[in-house]
Amino acid sequence: MSQPNLLTPPAHISPQSALHLSQKAPLILSKPPTSSLPWPLSLLSSSESPETWTTYENLFYTCLQTGDDASARQILSFFSNRFSETNERVIVLRGLYEELQARNKVELEAVLKKYNQLISEDPTRFLVRKRKVAVLKSLEEMEEAIGECVRLVEESPTDVEGWAELGELYKSQNLFPQAIYCLEEVLLSCPNSWGAHATLATLHHLSSSSAPTPSIPSLTLSLRHFCRSIELNDSYLRGFYGLKVLSSELIPLLQNYNPSSRRNQHNDEEDVAPPKLETVKKLEELATGKLGEIVRRYGAGDNGWTGYEESEIAAARKLLDKEGKVVR
Amino acid sequence: MPFLAAVLNTMGLVFLTHAIYSTHEHHSLTASSPYKTSTTAIPSFPSIPLDILIELLASTLALLTGIVLSSPALKPIQWSTWSSSLSRSGRKSEGKYTKENIEVLGEGDPFQFLGLDSVREGEGRRGFWDGRGARGEYVGWVKAGGKA
Structure with missing residues (x-):
């Protein structure tokens, strides 16, 4: 695993790496990125590079995470000097700073009020509207957050990030059919995203396990999406993990499955034909083999196999150990 | 391998330049020669001697091989192979640093x-x-x- 990087930070910044990254702030901030000279001369002496502002933005996020408010404020002033106060992204960064300064609910609601005002001034400020959803979420007003997010994707239906967020909001409320719908919308825009397929598969699986009896159509759909995710990425640990869990759940169900009794029921999901028992068994074997390989080669530190998350490997190892197979 | 590629590239360039120079010299010599083989109005190109021809072809071949050998590894064109290399090895360093002394990493999960x-x-x-x-x-x- 390589060191976390300010230019292309990982999705999950652990506290340790956040501390490590934010400690770079004094060094990076010691030199202002823009020149102090008047306009034509400033073009010559500027030290900006295409990566500069990405670095600053990421540094801003980690500084906020570690509570280094002085550095965050300094970066914010760099941003507003360079891109003006009215730039939407600068507005959002300032809002983020204020959100983290809020010490209690009342102060956070004041930030929310400010967002509301900004949105009513210009309803096309989608970045601000996203922040509003996030604030509502941290105020734990899930219903309002969902409502705001629904309005967001209604007005901007190609916003995949918004659909993904809405799906997760629904999932947190155990509204799986709605969450599945949102993830299907994500797939419309990103059909090649293995992560979206795996998430959709997980949602189908959850909707089946939350029902009183396991539903074979849901599990079948889940299996299909997991298969698609590993078709798109043939070293995808999460996909193989899901495939293994799913197939070991499906095998006993399919063994007692009577196709003739199914015809009497008339569900919407009726057209989802369950997979053959042999196919599922083969898939389970495949998943076990591949998970074993990933865990073994990651453990051995083989070249080109070290990009996985430690926690994911641990989970896969646990799953394999449960079966009594010794991997190492 | 990079050493071999560098040798091939240098040799190829030297010999190619030499062959081109020889061709030019040969051409200017035969063009000014009083013993012209062609008597027709259409100016005919004097043929290049065999040794220059061989040098030309050999140097081009060496240069081509050198360029192919020194080019970076090809990227996978199959989606699943490409994405699996991303998940297996994570982001790789490109060996470059920005002005802020931050390492530039290669592509990750898009x-x-x-x-x-x-x-x-x-x-x-x-x-x-x-x-x-x-x-x-x-x-x-x-x-x-x-x-x-």
Whole structure:
């Protein structure tokens, strides 16, 4: 695993790496990125590079995470000097700073009020509207957050990030059919995203396990999406993990499955034909083999196999150990 | 391999330049020669001697081989192979640094912005970043002694 990087930070910044990254702030901030000279001369002496502002933005996020408010404020002033106060992204960064300064609910609601005002001034400020959803979420007003997010994707239906967020909001409320719908919308825009397929598969699986009896159509759909995710990425640990869990759940169900009794029921999901028992068994074997390989080669530190998350490997190892197979 | 490629490239360039120079010399000599073989109005190109021809072809071949050998490794064109190399080895260093002395890394998961594939839910979805949650996690970590 390589060191976390300010230019292309990982999705999950652990506290340790956040501390490590934010400690770079004094060094990076010691030199202002823009020149102090008047306009034509400033073009010559500027030290900006295409990566500069990405670095600053990421540094801003980690500084906020570690509570280094002085550095965050300094970066914010760099941003507003360079891109003006009215730039939407600068507005959002300032809002983020204020959100983290809020010490209690009342102060956070004041930030929310400010967002509301900004949105009513210009309803096309989608970045601000996203922040509003996030604030509502941290105020734990899930219903309002969902409502705001629904309005967001209604007005901007190609916003995949918004659909993904809405799906997760629904999932947190155990509204799986709605969450599945949102993830299907994500797939419309990103059909090649293995992560979206795996998430959709997980949602189908959850909707089946939350029902009183396991539903074979849901599990079948889940299996299909997991298969698609590993078709798109043939070293995808999460996909193989899901495939293994799913197939070991499906095998006993399919063994007692009577196709003739199914015809009497008339569900919407009726057209989802369950997979053959042999196919599922083969898939389970495949998943076990591949998970074993990933865990073994990651453990051995083989070249080109070290990009996985430690926690994911641990989970896969646990799953394999449960079966009594010794991997190492 | 890089050494061999460099040798081939240098040799190829030297011999190619030499062959071109020889051709030019040969051409200017035969063009000014009084014993012209052609008597027709159409100016005919004097043929290149065999040794120059061989030198030309050999040097071009050496240069081509050198260029192919010194080119970077090809990237996979199959989606699943490409994406699996991303998940297996993570981001690789490109060996370059920005002005802020930050390492430039190669490509990673292009769908990270969806936040569907991270350890904690929703992380990577920048527009909806849960700053308070992230700071809460950090404060908890510090209070717990700051160990990994």
